[in-house]
Amino acid sequence: xxxxxxxxxxxxxxxxxxxxxxxxxxxxxxxxxxxxxxxxxxxxxxxxxxxxxxxxxxxxxxxxxxxxxxxxxxxxxxxxxxxxxxxxxxxxxxxxxxxxxxxxxxxxxxx
Amino acid sequence: xxxxxxxxxxxxxxxxxxxxxxxxxxxxxxxxxxxxxxxxxxxxxxxxxxxxxxxxxxxxxxxxxxxxxxxxxxxxxxxxxxxxxxxxxxxxxxxxxxxxxxxxxxxxxxxxxxxx
Numbered sequence: 001x002x003x004x005x006x007x008x009x010x011x012x013x014x015x016x017x018x019x020x021x022x023x024x025x026x027x028x029x030x031x032x033x034x035x036x037x038x039x040x041x042x043x044x045x046x047x048x049x050x051x052x053x054x055x056x057x058x059x060x061x062x063x064x065x066x067x068x069x070x071x072x073x074x075x076x077x078x079x080x081x082x083x084x085x086x087x088x089x090x091x092x093x094x095x096x097x098x099x100x101x102x103x104x105x106x107x108x109x110x111x
Numbered sequence: 112x113x114x115x116x117x118x119x120x121x122x123x124x125x126x127x128x129x130x131x132x133x134x135x136x137x138x139x140x141x142x143x144x145x146x147x148x149x150x151x152x153x154x155x156x157x158x159x160x161x162x163x164x165x166x167x168x169x170x171x172x173x174x175x176x177x178x179x180x181x182x183x184x185x186x187x188x189x190x191x192x193x194x195x196x197x198x199x200x201x202x203x204x205x206x207x208x209x210x211x212x213x214x215x216x217x218x219x220x221x222x223x224x225x226x227x
Contacts, residue, residue, distance in 0.1 A: 103154040
């Protein structure tokens, strides 16, 4: 059973702080990794994708991937109240035909 | 780019009736579309994978005769919930795979189904 694990939270950070979201996965053959943000009652929206070990930065977001440790993380700098949402980590299966989602981490940014 | 739409966004129906949900990729061709279901405060559950021109692949535990999926074109997939019951009330979300941008899935806005 291929799994993606996330801490459900809630993770609470003050406005302006760095939020760190973590995810581990079980399938060593996975090649593609995604972070989605989901607001309550809405569908997920893609924040970032990452395919190679190391860091990938996009604005206030940085994704980090370590395939040896089967670990992927998302850092949100200068957190804003509008970042309050559930963050879903998703990993593709070996065939690349489906995404396996974690249960999500709820982030709360207080002003 | 990579916009996916769903229709309707919200539907209420009586128990025993059937409901059809459409998923369209608006600005790209999607050879593969996915249907998910999400219950309150739970994560996305993949129901089925839909490939254009072929039968859908259903996940374990999903009744293929109850959840009919048709992927008639490269831009349209439909999910029909047949003989709906209150326990089918959920948030149904489709996504489309655009191979033009590696294997990224883009999600539609979702359809909230309430069965009375």
